[in-house]
Amino acid sequence: MKRFLGVLLAVVGIALAGAAIAVAQSHGRHGSGMAQGMGHGMMGGHSAMQATQITEEKAKELAQQYADKYLAGFKVEQVLPSTGMPHNMYAVELKNAEGELRSIHITPFGGVMPFSGPTGRPS
Secondary structure (H helix, E strand, O other), X not given: OHHHHHHXXXXXXXXXXXXXXXXXXXXXXXXXXXXXXXXXXXXXXXXXXXXXXXXXXXXXXXXXXXXXHHOOOOEEEEEEEEOOOOOOEEEEEEEOOOOOEEEEEEOOOOOEEXXXXXXXXXX
């Protein structure tokens, strides 16, 4: 009887550990940690699980709003979609009257993240 209870206890323990791992992995895919933060940029985008993917026109609009707030005098020069992932993302080039360029990243769900420092591209 002791042997049977020992085996039963071991089987129940393994089953509970497997269930805990499955729940933890499932929770990670549905909005915790990195996945939850991905949709939150400087302009307050939405969680990837709660929003619809933005269009190129909306990305341009969000980029210009960001420029108006943080990069006085910069205007959207070019919107470059990136379609290699399940959702479209956008790299946006902003340019001012002096010809300086800045690049920002628009997430698939409206988050805005600046790339670091002034950048330039070959003419």
